[in-house]
Amino acid sequence: MGEQLAVAISPRRRPRRSQVWLRMKRNRATIFGMVIVGLYLIAALMPGSFTDYDPNKVDPANALQPPSERHILGTDEFGRDVLARILHGSRLSLQVGFLAVLIGMIVGGSIGILSAHFGGLVDMILMRLMDVFLAVPGIMLAIALVAVLGPGMTNVIIAVGVYNIPSFARIARSAALSIREEKFLTAARMMGIGDIKIMLRHILPNSIGPVLVYAVLRFGHAILLGSGLSFLGLGVQPPTPEWGAMLASSRNYIRTAPHLAFSYGLSLSILVLGFNAMGEGLRDVIDPATVR
Secondary structure, three states, X not given: OHHHHHHHHOOOOXXXXXXXXXXXXXXXXXXXXXXXXXXXXXXXXXXXXXXXXXXXXXXXXXXXXXXXXXXXXXXXXXOOEHXXXXXXXXXXXXXXHHHHHHHHHHHHHHHHHHHHHHOHHHHHHHHHHHHHXXXXXXXHHHHHHHHHHOOOHHHHHHHHHHHHHHHHHHHHHHHHXXXXXXXXXXXXXXXXXXXXXXXXXXXXXXXXXHHHHHHHHHHHHHHHHHXXXXXXXXXXXXXXXXXXXXXXXXXXXXXXXXXXXXXXXXXXXXXXXXXXXXXXXXXXXXXXXXXX
């Protein structure tokens, strides 16, 4: 009996790391996304390696200059180097995306696992609460939270993180429900293992895959939402280089200096594309049903 319980309580067999890595190398979308995100990470960590210009140094004599050998992407309305501001702005955008998704994943994932494990009244109360948040458009919820907390990078991260909680709760609940009746969980309950240990040792490790893939996909959305709040003047305030705020200021020069809006918008779009491609590729790699 003890041997049968020991076998039953062992988690479902997962692909070896070598197999997962082999699938990743064969998946072009994953490699494409990882290359893009990797380049942005390098630029965010070492912006000085790509340009010597100070992103906040004002040079009115060279304002609104088009791209040239001296300024690869031109200058803005204050003569500041556009490339330098984009590189330093990528650091803020990545911080907002990472921390906001981390908040949503930890809080929302915990709610989803609790809901799936206990079920019944707990499940109904938690999921109806998540439905209330999901019923509010994301940008409206984020604007309301920032309006209450005040503008600034920290409050933008909190607002975007709270917006991500319900969707992560749904994903985590769905993944946990799919394994709730597995034999190894039934055996764990029969052996008298407590709820906390079951959730941490068995449910969490076996349901983390879909949550991580969804987290990668949410990175791009979180960055877009954070930039959108800054575009509206509710996020990072000038002169700090932030893509949304810089894109907002470039509207006034869309005819005379279109390189500003083009550079800021393209930088944001490429990063979001990279995260989306990486997330889609990881989903295909991790999901055994997609492997041929």
